[in-house]
Amino acid sequence: MGAPHRDPSSARLVVGVDIGNSTTEACLADLAPDGSVAYLGAGLTRTTGVKGTPDNTAGALRVIRDVLAQAGRRPDEVHTVLLNEATPVISGLAMETITETIITESTMIGHNPTTPGGQGLAVGTTVSIADLAGQSPGDPVVCVVPVEWDFDDVARVVNAAVARGVAVVAAVLAGDDAVLVTNRLDRPVPVVDEVRAVEKVPLGMLAAVEVAAPGRTIRTLSDSYGLASVFGLNPEQTRAVSPVARALTGNRSAVVVRTPSGDVTDRRIPVGELVLRGAGKELRIDVDAGAEAIMATIARLQPLDDVHGEPGTHVGGMLAQVRDTMADVLHDADGSAQPPAEIAIRDVLAVDTFVPAEVRGGLAGEVALENAVALAAMVRTSRSRMQLVADQVSTQLGAWAEIGGVEGEMAVGGALTTPGVDRPVAVLDLGGGSTDAALLTRDGVCTAVHVAGAGELVTKLIDSELALGDREVAEGVKWHPLAKVESFFHLRHEDGTVQFFDQPFPPHVFARVVVLTPDGPVPVETRHGLDHVRRVRRAAKSRVFVVNAVRALRQVAPGADLRALDFVVLLGGSALDFEIPELIADELAPYGIVCGTGNVLGTQGPRTAVATGLVRAHAAASSCPAG
Amino acid sequence: MTDAAQRPTVLVHRAPAAPAAVLREVCAGAEEEGVPTDVVDVPGGPADAVGLAHAAARGSQLEVGVGVDAAGTVAVHHGKLPAHRPATTTGPDAGPQDWRRTGRTAARIVKGLPLG
Numbered sequence: 160m161g162a163p164h165r166d167p168s169s170a171r172l173v174v175g176v177d178i179g180n181s182t183t184e185a186c187l188a189d190l191a192p193d194g195s196v197a198y199l200g201a202g203l204t205r206t207t208g209v210k211g212t213p214d215n216t217a218g219a220l221r222v223i224r225d226v227l228a229q230a231g232r233r234p235d236e237v238h239t240v241l242l243n244e245a246t247p248v249i250s251g252l253a254m255e256t257i258t259e260t261i262i263t264e265s266t267m268i269g270h271n272p273t274t275p276g277g278q279g280l281a282v283g284t285t286v287s288i289a290d291l292a293g294q295s296p297g298d299p300v301v302c303v304v305p306v307e308w309d310f311d312d313v314a315r316v317v318n319a320a321v322a323r324g325v326a327v328v329a330a331v332l333a334g335d336d337a338v339l340v341t342n343r344l345d346r347p348v349p350v351v352d353e354v355r356a357v358e359k360v361p362l363g364m365l366a367a368v369e370v371a372a373p374g375r376t377i378r379t380l381s382d383s384y385g386l387a388s389v390f391g392l393n394p395e396q397t398r399a400v401s402p403v404a405r406a407l408t409g410n411r412s413a414v415v416v417r418t419p420s421g422d423v424t425d426r427r428i429p430v431g432e433l434v435l436r437g438a439g440k441e442l443r444i445d446v447d448a449g450a451e452a453i454m455a456t457i458a459r460l461q462p463l464d465d466v467h468g469e470p471g472t473h474v475g476g477m478l479a480q481v482r483d484t485m486a487d488v489l490h491d492a493d494g495s496a497q498p499p500a501e502i503a504i505r506d507v508l509a510v511d512t513f514v515p516a517e518v519r520g521g522l523a524g525e526v527a528l529e530n531a532v533a534l535a536a537m538v539r540t541s542r543s544r545m546q547l548v549a550d551q552v553s554t555q556l557g558a559w560a561e562i563g564g565v566e567g568e569m570a571v572g573g574a575l576t577t578p579g580v581d582r583p584v585a586v587l588d589l590g591g592g593s594t595d596a597a598l599l600t601r602d603g604v605c606t607a608v609h610v611a612g613a614g615e616l617v618t619k620l621i622d623s624e625l626a627l628g629d630r631e632v633a634e635g636v637k638w639h640p641l642a643k644v645e646s647f648f649h650l651r652h653e654d655g656t657v658q659f660f661d662q663p664f665p666p667h668v669f670a671r672v673v674v675l676t677p678d679g680p681v682p683v684e685t686r687h688g689l690d691h692v693r694r695v696r697r698a699a700k701s702r703v704f705v706v707n708a709v710r711a712l713r714q715v716a717p718g719a720d721l722r723a724l725d726f727v728v729l730l731g732g733s734a735l736d737f738e739i740p741e742l743i744a745d746e747l748a749p750y751g752i753v754c755g756t757g758n759v760l761g762t763q764g765p766r767t768a769v770a771t772g773l774v775r776a777h778a779a780a781s782s783c784p785a786g
Numbered sequence: 787m788t789d790a791a792q793r794p795t796v797l798v799h800r801a802p803a804a805p806a807a808v809l810r811e812v813c814a815g816a817e818e819e820g821v822p823t824d825v826v827d828v829p830g831g832p833a834d835a836v837g838l839a840h841a842a843a844r845g846s847q848l849e850v851g852v853g854v855d856a857a858g859t860v861a862v863h864h865g866k867l868p869a870h871r872p873a874t875t876t877g878p879d880a881g882p883q884d885w886r887r888t889g890r891t892a893a894r895i896v897k898g899l900p901l902g
Contacts, residue, residue: 273899310814484788546891647864647897663866670900682900709801 170197171238173500174226175773176219178243178548180210180591181389182332183218186573186760186770187226188778190238196778198760199230201767211245211544216551223556229520234556241563241773242549250537250592250611251481252619254512255445255473261408261424262520267413268331268354269380269407270523276341276350280369280379281328282389285362285416288330291316291760300367305357306333314343318438320457321346329368331414333357351412356522365390366416373411380415381407390417406518406527424615430532431472433507437463444511446474446532453509454706461714466504466536474534478504482537508535508612508710510702515626526626533620535703537593537611563773567597567607572775573768574728575599577758583727586757586768587708587743591615594704596711598724608714614733620699625685626691635681636696639674640737643689650680653693700739708743720749728757734765744747795824796850796892799842802829803856808885812852812860815889821896823852823889836872839863848896852888860888864895873901 168308170189174676177184182214184203188196204222208214219242222725227234283299284381291302300320304313313336315325322345330340337352349370355362367389369377383404387397402424407413430446433453437460444456457463468475482499510533518525545562553560563569567588574586582603591614597607614637621635641653647663650673664680673680683692717723727747729740734756743753757765802811807826816823826845828838834839835853839861842851849865861875874891876884891901 274820335818338820339814342817663868665873667884668900669873670898671897 164187172199172236172240172498173239173774173777174223174237175241175569175770175777176223176243176552177566177569177767177769177771177773178206178210178215178219178245178545181206182766183207183215183222183522184433184767184770185219185222185226186767186774187230188774190774191776192782193250194778194781196774198771198774199232199762200226201763201770202226203766204227208303211548213547213551214546215545215548216549216555216752219548219552220555223552228525234558237556237558239777240549240552240556240560241551241777242545243569243769243773244562244565250535250613250615251484252533252535252616253477253481254514254531254533254603254619254623255314255430256448256476256514256516256529256531257430258530259426259428259516260402260518260529261426262518262522262525263420263424265618265728266416266418267403267406268351268360268416268522268525269410270353270412270521271410271523272337272351274333274335274338275370276337276339277347278370279349280367280389281349282365282367283326283328285331285360285366286365287362288313288316290362291320291325291327294320294325296326299326299328301368302327303357303360303362304330304332304334308332308334310339311343312336313340318343318345319340329366331357331360331366343385349412351414354414354523359522360414361416361418364416364418365376366414368412368414370412370557376411377407377413380404380413381410386415388416393725406525428471431469431474433474433478434469435460435463435507436465436467436468437461438499443469444736450509453507457507457509463505463507464503466507477534478536485538496647500525502538504536505539505723506537506611508610508703508707509533509617510535510612510616510620510706512620516621517677518703531623533616533623535592535612535616537609564776565607566769567595568599569599569769569776570595570602570607570730570770571599571605572772573759573770574730574757574772575773576760576771577728577755578761579753580726580728585712585724586728586730587711587734588731588768589613589704589729589736589739590731591700591733594707594711595731596708596715598715600717606715608711608713610707610714612707617699617703617733620702621696624699625683625687629684632681632683635674635676635690636683637700638736639676641683641689641693641696642673642675642680643670644668644673644680653689657765697738697742699741700736702750705742705746712747720778721747721752724750724752727754729755730765730768731755750766792847793822793824793893794847795822796844796848796852796896797842798823798825798852798854799828799838799845800825800854801833801838801886802827804854805858807882808854808858808889809883811882812854812889813891815886816893817889818886819890819897821848821893823892834857834874835859835861835875836863836870840869843867850892850895852892858885860885862888862892862895 171454175186187199202225207218283301288304332352335352369380383401430442468478486499513528514531549560585598644650671682740756747754835855838853840863843863843865853861863872876900
């Protein structure tokens with residue numbers, strides 16, 4: 160390349176540039192002839208285009224010009240631009256529920272209307288309120304009320320029937336009127352409301368209605384023997400209704416209707432087998448066995464060559480979907496088509512999770528927590544086109560540009576500029592798609608690994624476990640601490656401290672669990688309390704990053720022994736997270752490891768490690784004649 | 787001051803011509819949440835729902851008030867909110883469901899529940 164040749168005795172201006180999935184970072188330095196390095200500044204900008212594609216040039220040029228401007232230097236002074244060789248992995252995600260709750264023949268209504276009426280347990284035959292006037296006195300009756308009925312009319316009709324001697328012992332309403340109706344009854348009874356599909360409640364059947372006192376949960380209908388006592392069931396029938404009892408646990412109100420063949424089934428969906436190849440062996444593991452069993456199998460097959468799902472099963476579909484996505488990304492990345500079948504999956508992280516799903520056959524939008532398995536998969540790609548980016552940068556900037564080194568090794572070099580760090584050092588780069596580890600021994604030997612699963616999987620777990628259905632909100636929950644707005648003027652942080660505000664909160668955040676973004680509190684649309692949301696968030700981070708930190712470090716540690724490691728430096732976007740570094744440090748502390756967040760050059764935090772490493776490596780190489 | 791103003795209730799201030807159907811749903815919304823209301827006639831006071839609601843909130847032991855104006859517009863207010871920033875108001879095409887919702891909103895401010 161036609162870079163201007165400069166006097167080798169003077170200092171040379173170099174820029175290290177690290178193009179990542181989301182940010183492009185740069186480090187500017189003067190290299191003296193004796194190999195000493197004077198760092199002049201660092202900066203970052205958003206990556207333009209898919210990592211490893213020519214589109215990256217624009218972002219790279221922008222960040223180079225930014226750091227030059229900050230340092231008061233001109234582009235024509237630049238001697239060399241050093242680019243990273245991209246991490247050769249792309250990752251994908253899939254999730255599948257493995258259990259399903261189905262209510263047949265509308266036997267059960269178990270939901271938590273915010274305001275049921277009355278309290279207690281009552282058993283009677285279901286009768287529509289329209290037929291109540293014709294009901295003769297005698298056996299107890301559970302009154303079923305469609306949506307169009309007004310609360311005053313319901314109370315009047317029920318009171319009239321009771322006056323005639325009809326024993327109305329409970330009511331099931333479509334609307335949100337339970338308290339209003341109960342307040343107007345001459346003889347209050349338990350009332351369950353907000354049963355949206357009330358017309359599907361079978362009539363003329365024996366039904367039990369239970370409403371617990373405020374602050375309590377139902378005791379009889381959520382107990383197998385309680386159901387057996389209420390309906391006079393034999394042991395065989397009791398076994399059959401035990402899923403009903405379990406499904407109702409924790410509710411404040413419930414209705415159970417005894418129909419001849421109605422049932423609640425809690426079935427396991429056959430998900431299929433994972434077929435894993437590696438270390439010259441092939442093993443099969445049923446996804447039903449759970450994440451722990453899957454991960455144990457993967458550990459026996461290191462290094463993994465490929466993973467397939469049994470064709471025609473859910474897991475087959477999951478992995479096919481991951482392959483298709485990756486084929487698309489690779490296509491975008493290098494413009495050439497690679498058939499999905501040729502993409503080898505080199506690592507998988509399986510995580511047990513749960514998904515709140517609306518119960519099939521439910522009448523009141525009942526939600527059951529179904530078990531699910533999430534899989535993060537990773538493929539290798541050798542087709543980075545970083546050299547093309549280097550050529551374009553060189554042409555447009557008028558300076559020599561070259562590939563300065565492989566990401567993992569460069570990251571270690573950058574991490575070594577963190578105060579208090581020495582060899583042997585391992586870095587953990589906590590990214591979006593993969594978690595990467597690299598180890599630099601005392602002798603200067605560097606090994607790097609990549610494992611599947613990182614920030615994207617955390618977001619996905621938070622999104623599905625809280626049933627948010629919105630990736631942006633889930634990202635917010637992941638990144639920011641929680642608080643509960645307690646009045647129009649104060650909120651309680653998740654650590655219990657209270658903060659006053661002199662401007663009132665908008666009504667849409669009143670009394671809500673919120674995430675504290677830099678733009679103000681944003682509500683999390685969930686019926687769960689702050690503690691639950693916090694638990695889900697921390698568990699998601701732990702199941703991905705703590706698990707992967709240990710997995711990746713074992714792969715680089717001498718003899719797979721974590722005790723052989725001294726210093727571990729956390730890098731990457733997720734190292735900026737407000738709790739992931741401490742979760743990992745807590746896990747590693749028993750092994751005698753010093754673990755903390757990187758502070759590159761003592762000023763840059765966990766950012767620009769690779770860019771700084773590129774500059775260091777270049778300085779070391781050019782000061783040593785042997786190369 | 788009447789006795790009604792002394793006990794802890796959501797105060798509902800209504801203009802003389804306020805429709806009875808609106809008032810019924812507002813009170814039902816609060817009752818379903820288990821919070822009592824007191825209705826006060828305000829002859830010749832501020833005519834708009836927001837002004838009525840703010841005055842009601844200032845007078846309520848619970849600092850929560852509802853205003854119903856002659857046109858049937860409903861506003862819900864909290865005594866510590868700025869006068870021109872009510873917690874909620876009904877739109878021009880409001881129906882029984884919306885009136886019920888305002889009563890529920892008033893009660894939920896008292897109970898510290900999301901207004902939804």
